[in-house]
């Protein structure tokens with residue numbers, strides 16, 4: 068990164084900077100080389116100013132949440148990663164609505180729902196990462212998607228700040244309402260009033276089910292592929308006999324074939340190799356084209 072650019076960023080912005088942090092420390096897969104620069108804005112204005120500078124200087128940037136849906140190249144990430152976990156971690160319950168910052172954890176949102184007796188998001192319990200990442204990818208589980216309860220969002224981009232209501236939030240399977248080049252700052256959820264103890268019991272049930280069905284003891288990025296319409300990617304991969312297939316430090320999970328786990332020291336290439344094998348075999352033997360659910364940063 069040009070020294071003059073770094074100086075301008077450091078001179079004009081109030082937040083903090085980190086240079087050269089390995090993405091293997093910032094992702095649940097524990098894979099990936101260095102992030103050239105991470106910026107943690109102090110507040111909304113600081114982030115808007117950063118976006119304006121980066122756009123004007125033609126520097127690539129992307130938001131980074133909890134890093135739980137990412138596979139990052141061993142060469143790392145060029146440009147600037149925007150980490151909102153400090154600045155946008157606020158959470159307010161107002162009746163049956165929750166206003167939450169994009170940098171708050173989804174687990175924190177679930178906890179607030181339990182404490183506030185608010186129902187609707189329970190099946191999402193156990194999905195790691197932030198509200199920003201979940202809204203971006205319309206995270207879902209057990210037939211519920213986070214977008215179902217979304218009522219309004221505040222989005223920042225190099226063009227400024229924009230608020231959008233429910234009528235303006237297009238959603239589809241693993242596709243939230245944000246366009247590329249937009250950063251979610253805040254989301255408002257509308258939930259159903261319920262009983263704290265009932266909600267807690269449901270959440271605990273979903274967490275237990277996850278522990279039984281998913282290889283949570285090893286680093287991964289969750290499900291690798293989207294489920295094709297009416298089918299389960301994990302079942303298709305299992306049926307072509309790939310459970311337990313290893314490449315380097317990576318393995319197609321023996322517990323859930325749509326998970327690739329890092330057994331230790333897995334590289335980007337190890338995981339990509341398994342992805343290619345799974346895609347090829349499922350296409351050849353089942354006639355189904357698998358599409359990635361994880362995001363590849365390479």
Ligand SMILES: Cc1cc2nc3c(=O)[nH]c(=O)nc-3n(C[C@H](O)[C@H](O)[C@H](O)COP(=O)(O)OP(=O)(O)OC[C@H]3O[C@@H](n4cnc5c(N)ncnc54)[C@H](O)[C@@H]3O)c2cc1C
Nearest residue numbers: 130132133134135136169196197199200201206207251289
């Ligand atoms: C064990 C495990 C289980 C999982 N189970 C599920 C599941 O059941 N269902 C499911 O849907 N997913 C699941 N996932 C995947 C992942 O946890 C979700 O996709 C999660 O919502 C990603 O959030 P994150 O904060 O980690 O996002 P990241 O991985 O950091 O980023 C993902 C994308 O979101 C973007 N992004 C992040 N923050 C913002 C923001 N503020 N504004 C705009 N864009 C932003 C990033 O730029 C990137 O494009 C699982 C993952 C693991 C490891």
